[in-house]
Structure formats: C-alpha cells, structure tokens
C-alpha cells in the first residue's frame with residue numbers, strides 16, 4: 001500500500017523489515033516539555049503514567065498528534081485505534097529487555113498492531129536503544145519462556161527460547177523527539193543503559209479497527225483516525241476534567257483489564 005505521509009520506500013521498508021527508524025516527531029522544546037510533564041506525574045504517583053490518555057487532555061491530544069498518527073495510518077490503514085500508552089524508562093544500570101515478540105501476550109488478533117516508540121530523552125547507542133531482527137514479523141509466534149529474570153524490564157521476563165541469529169540485529173538509536181515504529185510480531189530486545197541519564201520511551205500501541213481482544217472482555221481503546229466499523233473495543237472519550245474522579249476510575253478499570261490480559265498465561 002502506498003503511503004500518503006511516509007514515502008513509498010519507507011512504507012515498503014516497514015513491510016519488509018517490520019520496523020522503521022528513525023522518524024521525526026517532536027521538536028526539542030516539545031520533547032523537554034513532555035519529559036517535564038511525565039516526571040511531574042511520576043513524582044506524584046508512578047502508576048499514574050499508565051492510561052494517561054484517559055486522565056489528561058494533553059495526553060489525549062498527544063496520542064492523536066498527526067506526526068504520529070499519519071505514519072501509523074500509512075502502515076495500518078485509515079481506521080486506527082490507540083490501545084495503550086506504556087513507558088519503557090531505562091535507568092542507568094543493568095536493566096535490559098530480552099528478545100521477545102509483543103504479539104505473544106497481549107491477546108490482540110489479527111496482528112494489525114504497530115507501536116510508536118517515542119524518545120523523550122536521548123536514546124542513542126549507549127542508552128540501550130531497541131534492536132530488531134529484520135523480517136521476523138513474517139515469522140509465526142515463537143515459544144517464549146517466563147523467566148522473571150532480575151533486571152529484565154518485561155513484566156514476566158518473557159524470552160524467546162529458540163536460538164536466534166543475533167548477527168542480523170539492527171540497532172535503532174533515536175535522538176530526543178524522534179520515534180520508531182515496530183510491528184507486533186517483529187523480534188526485538190535492548191541492552192543496558194550505560195549513560196548517566198534515564199532513557200525514556202513513550203510507547204504508544206496502535207491497532208487497526210478489525211483487531212479484537214481475545215483474552216479478556218471489556219478492553220478499551222481510543223479512535224484516533226477514520227471510523228470504527230467493528231466495535232470490538234469500548235471507545236474512550238476525551239477526559240472532561242484532568243485527573244477527575246470518573247477519569248481516574250476509568251483509568252483504574254483500564255488497568256485492571258490490562259493486568260488480566262497480560263498476566264493470564266493462556267498463550268503457552
């Protein structure tokens with residue numbers, strides 16, 4: 001499919017490799033502002049950063065930002081939902097991410113799901129940026145083991161058990177304000193952060209409207225482009241009041257549904 005925002009070559013590269021990096025997104029000033037907002041929320045309540053689009057108008061606007069959503073529509077088609085905001089914040093030290101496929105444990109099918117990973121800090125080579133095994137999004141789901149290994153940033157320490165040819169891995173370093181896109185089945189990992197600053201990834205998961213949640217009932221999403229002709233998710237509205245009572249209640253519901261989906265072990 002020819003892109004309307006990305007060049008045809010870039011859309012073809014995504015289709016071939018299962019990832020695309022780097023893409024421009026925010027200015028240095030916007031990026032600093034977003035980092036400040038995130039860190040203010042973290043200082044109050046670390047778990048408040050999940051589902052921020054449900055509780056704050058600025059995060060709602062952010063997940064609709066055309067600099068993110070336009071390239072996403074080029075690779076997913078015109079009708080798109082935002083499924084989640086995650087954060088991969090890698091402090092200096094030993095934390096790492098083992099080789100995995102996202103599709104294994106989210107319960108989303110079909111796999112028309114793409115992540116925008118936006119750097120709110122330096123995500124250069126020494127910070128442990130993501131690395132991808134190109135073309136592996138065309139592979140089936142591989143067996144993963146829950147290792148719960150210390151320092152593994154993944155919730156279950158999930159790791160692909162079969163031997164992988166790591167010599168093909170492509171590092172995807174990002175400058176502050178740049179982003180990468182990756183397909184839900186592409187195999188990826190990241191090494192420890194050897195710098196003195198935290199590496200902050202704001203991780204937006206988008207899917208086409210034909211995708212459904214197969215593991216739990218009651219999953220929620222935000223329509224960010226086109227129309228939802230399927231109705232597989234409860235659609236979330238723009239928050240009326242930042243951190244209002246009903247907004248925070250919905251954020252808690254959203255968190256409970258996601259925990260049930262991520263921690264149900266029915267993918268083995």
Ligand SMILES: O=C(O)CCC(=O)C(=O)O
Nearest residue numbers: 088097102130190201203
């Ligand atoms: O931030 C990282 O190093 C890993 C992120 C990741 O696994 C993901 O966004 O799917």
